[in-house]
Amino acid sequence: MRWGILGAANFAMTQMGPAIHAAKGAELVALATSDPAKATGFSDFAPGLRVHDSYDALLADPDVDAVYVPLPNHLHVEWSVKALQAGKHVLCEKPIALHADEIDRVIAARDASGLLAAEAFMIVHHPQFARARDLLQGGTIGQLRHVEVVFTYNNPDRANIRNRPETGGGGLPDIGVYAFGAARFVTGAEPVAITHARIDYENGVDVFAQVAADFGDFTYGAVVSTRMQSAQAVRFHGDTGIITLTCPFNAGWADQAELVLDLGDNTRTVERWPAVNHYVLQVEAFGRAAAGGEAYGCLLEFSRGTQTMMDMVFAKGGRG
Structure with missing residues (x-):
């Protein structure tokens, strides 16, 4: 291609x-x-x-x-x-x-x-997300009760395109997509309601968001910010175990990709992917799908679902 x-x-x-x-x-x-x-x-x-x-x-x-x-x-x-x-x-x-x-x-x-x-949406092509989905949907941590996501970095430069309202800037459009889409991809569930959304703005763009959502069978909480020290993690908390992705979004750059599985019998398993480039995997998957060799892992319909959740968050918290 x-x-x-x-x-x-x-x-x-x-x-x-x-x-x-x-x-x-x-x-x-x-x-x-x-x-x-x-x-x-x-x-x-x-x-x-x-x-x-x-x-x-x-x-x-x-x-x-x-x-x-x-x-x-x-x-x-x-x-x-x-x-x-x-x-x-x-x-x-x-x-x-x-x-x-x-x-x-x-x-x-x-x-x-x-x-x-x-x-x-390159993260769905990383094996850590396929592994988390298989473990969760296979019942490894029992009944899912809560999903917790944090994704932050500090970018106060007003000239940066991510801080310009006229070009669609803001923390939620930039990285909230990952915080929302990761939960939807692994669980296969959709939010029933946004129960809380505090959104702080600077210069017409959102720079901090604290979000709570009801997914029916489990609750969801996220912090997304472009004015905080860099951090990222996703945690799926079940009644018999916890799955934690320690570097879910910038794997191989911010840190090594790790999946930590903690179970109720006090056992911990850590899986690592030190050499995986999810951007390369994304391009290769795209090429195979375009050639008709396989279904693509992140269709526009999935992206629409993530943006629908984003719209729900802005409707709850206000657009500044």
């Missing part, structure tokens, strides 16, 4: 570009940027890269099969739809939309084109 990237985002240069380059069955062949100097970092690991001076020019490139979209959040829907209409498979950064109903446009374009379109 021949990939093109819309925009020379730093994350694309440091993470997803190298992942595409390293993935089996994938090749990074094109980049769209109006500033040729920004292409240098990409050409360092992909020396044959074609550089287009506009997004439309890349979409018109007949030698590009799939497009990765790392543009600012408010542009995700527009350019995902344009790419599908241009005959390209689409992997778009999260959040793929800022409201759940906006994802319907992408789903409709996907269905009309017969191509694959997905949100780049």
Whole structure:
């Protein structure tokens, strides 16, 4: 699969570009940027890269099969739809939309084109999440009672795109997607109600959120912030055991991926994945699915469910 990237985002240069380059069955062949100097970092690991001076020019490139979209959040829907209409498979950064109903446009374009379109929710491709899901749904920790998530980092730079309201910035769109989607993926359940949502704002973007939710058979609590010391963990608390993912979201970068299983008989088992790159696994899974070899692990319908929970949280806590 021949990939093109819309925009020379730093994350694309440091993470997803190298992942595409390293993935089996994938090749990074094109980049769209109006500033040729920004292409240098990409050409360092992909020396044959074609550089287009506009997004439309890349979409018109007949030698590009799939497009990765790392543009600012408010542009995700527009350019995902344009790419599908241009005959390209689409992997778009999260959040793929800022409201759940906006994802319907992408789903409709996907269905009309017969191509694959997905949100780049890479964590579901990491084996720690498949393992947690199998253990939980297999009854290893008994009846699930509560899910607890924390995901924080400190980014006070107002010039940073994540802190700009006009581009869809904010902590919940940036990392709340992971806090909500991780719980939904592992449990297979959906929230019945948001019972509490405290959201603090600075400069028109959310910078702290404390969320409680009712999932029917279990409760949920999360803290998401872009103004706190970096931390991340997910805990699934059952009546006979606890599953803890110690580095669920930035595995291999913030820390080593570990799953800790504590059972009621005072036994503890620790599983580790020190060398897994979930970005590479995501690209490889996308390629296999686009070729018809297997079902993709994170469909747009799943992403819509996560955004629906996000919309529920904002409705409860207010949008600033």
